[in-house]
Amino acid sequence: MIGKLFRLDVLIVLLLLLSVLSMFVGVVELHPRDIFSLSEDQQSILLNSRLPRTVSIIIAGASLAVCGLIMQQLTRNKFVSPTTAGTMDWAQLGILIGLVFFPGVSMLGRLAFASILAVAGTLLFMQIINRIKFKDIIFVPLIGLMLGGVVSSISTFIALRTNMLQAISGWMHGSFSTLVAGKYEILYISIPLFILALLYANQFTVAGMGEDFSKNLGLNYQKVLYIGLFITAVITALVVVSVGMLPFLGLIVPNVVSVFRGDHLRSTIFLTAVLGAVFVMICDVIGRVVIYPYEISVGLTIAIIGGFVFLFLIFRRAGANA
């Protein structure tokens, strides 16, 4: 049943419907039927707050889900994602270092710091998992989580010493509420990165079959691996800088797609992107209405809903094996 509905066209229609819904849910009341008779205030809300928010959700959700997909493919491990590899924690540390050493650093400056540390941190993670002999499917992400935990506590320590705790808590829980016109545009940088990922989709799939397999087919394995890690680290940094942490998104969405559509990137990358956007959109709208007129941060709703989805996946797999 779900499998039949799990098609790109169905998901795109769903995303469009949800986007319309997202445009009209919020503290200031707007009705779709008033669309042609909006007051100036309402117009401003729609164009400067609701539209940027909706676009941000689509870009962040789609690109972070694709990041997870690429990381899982390249590490050949279904449990590796920007969260479980510690990439997000590195990005956060990068922002903090930027802020401490260059107070008042611009958004692009913060992105640069976050990207550099995210790339370095992901490389370190890859080095560690290449060195260990015991490549258990659970052990690898546990190392990433531990590494992320260490990095995160370094961030907290620096923040405590520099009175920045307030600032970093903003990135701890991702939220789209601050992304108004003038602040969200930075997310557009992920579009060329996404296109780059599409161009390399076939290479990533081959690389996912292993180093020997890739060499046999004449693929430059190391190069593809580094390009993939660079794309994922920069996109993750971008999302953390603008939205904040969106935990486990890159883990859940690709795994759901894999259950229904397998693991060839050519056939799953768009589905993953659209499903990521749909998922974040649902979580954000729920966050906006559940304690209306206040908001729950989207990071929290993603964690809760995503947790249930993930449990469902695990039990479903266990059921299939029994």
Next chain:
Amino acid sequence: MIKVRDIAKSYGEKKVVDDVSLSIEKGKITSLIGPNGAGKSTVISMVTRLLDKDSGEVLIEGDNIFTQPNNALAKRISILKQTNHLELKITVRELVSFGRYPYSKGRLKDEDHRIIDEAIEYMELGELEDRYIDELSGGQRQRAYIAMTIVQDTEYIFLDEPLNNLDMKHSVQIMQILRRLVREKGKTIIIVIHDINFASCYSDNIIALKNGRVAVSGTKHEVIKKNILEEIYEMEINIQCIFGHNICIYFDDQAGDVTEDDAQEYAQTVAHEQLRA
């Protein structure tokens, strides 16, 4: 022809491959045999440039393998190592299509699809093409991998223990497929194999390795000999010619002892069965 001259590989102090030289004849099946730890897989990995060698050289029709562009080489030699890729959900057709990568870089043209269809047909995988490889039996999966190398269309095909985990029926099936590839498509096939009887029945040439060195190399009739094999495997091996094949019998003599009682019991069972029929 592939010529290998004095290749060597050490891990730390230990020399795993010690100045191995060999040549691989075109249009033949060459088997690499030898005890565990003889260096068979290491040799095959170095000859196919998967592993860097410490010294020596590998020439394919006179061209040095390590100076050839990777992509050009991928059209001349293919290597299947013993990995099952069960962590990825890839369909048989997708796996076979990977073989076109050196030619199409993943953007398949009509020509590529035609070649893929042919290989799937040739390997009798038509009904399985949309199944995921983790749902297949060992023999079916091995056939899918071989279809991939057919699609890769290389003159030389290296297989590292292609019969691992296969039962007798599927082992025979795979070896017959390899013979067919040599006969009908003129391929040159090099396999690492443990079962010396499979090597004896299905290959043309045999190279035996021991302790990282070539112990003996030649046609199968030159290598499958009592004194040669006994020295390599350090156990008693008797060779019988059965239906034109040299078959090695290498079970220890205890197991071969049949007591008087056993023989009587067997005779009775046979008599009973004949009565019932």
